[in-house]
Amino acid sequence: MKKPFELRVKPIKNGTVIDHITANRALNVLNILGLPDGRSKVTVAMNMDSSQLGSKDIVKIENRELESSEVDQIALIAPRATINIIRDYKIVEKAKVRLLDEVRGILRCPNPNCITNSDEGVENRFYVISKEPVMLRCYYCERLIESEEIESQF
Known part of the structure; x- marks a missing residue:
């Protein structure tokens, strides 16, 4: 049919x-x-x-x-x-869409002790560790950020 x-x-x-x-x-x-x-x-x-x-x-x-x-x-x-x-x-x-190898100025680092969360005015910067599932590493404190944490920022 x-x-x-x-x-x-x-x-x-x-x-x-x-x-x-x-x-x-x-x-x-x-x-x-x-x-x-x-x-x-x-x-x-x-x-x-x-x-x-x-x-x-x-x-x-x-x-x-x-x-x-x-x-x-x-x-x-x-x-x-x-x-x-x-x-x-x-x-x-x-x-x-193309996920770049580095992400700048879009997300905030979830580590409260990261320098990007201070009053220093340092731009957030992450390396892309995995594109699927998306996983990032903070350039400064090396904290790993998984897709659920990324999604929660939007």
């Missing part, structure tokens, strides 16, 4: 679609992007079927393209996400 065609999410004319977000992390993506902001139309789909991930989230934002710093933050909580730029209902650019 043929399965009927079902469109669950309306296409957008212009904007950004963030696909392949790790399941149940779409709300963290919204926090990173400062959404909802009262201006942007946003569609969120959670726990959708995915052949690659088993389950995934999707975020669609009309009339907005992401800054590279926002994409860097999304990579920390959704390392398999893809960013699709939509113009006139067509995908004009598609890219996977």
Whole structure:
């Protein structure tokens, strides 16, 4: 028996679609992007079927393209996400997020004794130890930070 065609999410004319977000992390993506902001139309789909991930989230934002710093933050909580730029209902650019080897100025070190948590004005800096699951090491105090701690900061 043929399965009927079902469109669950309306296409957008212009904007950004963030696909392949790790399941149940779409709300963290919204926090990173400062959404909802009262201006942007946003569609969120959670726990959708995915052949690659088993389950995934999707975020669609009309009339907005992401800054590279926002994409860097999304990579920390959704390392398999893809960013699709939509113009006139067509995908004009598609890219996977890329977690850099070093993360600066995005997260805070959870070690209260780390120099970055003092009044010294030292920028946070982490080395990426593992990209999946994401694990970071503080450049200064060498504290390991796992994906759950990273997610809690968004």
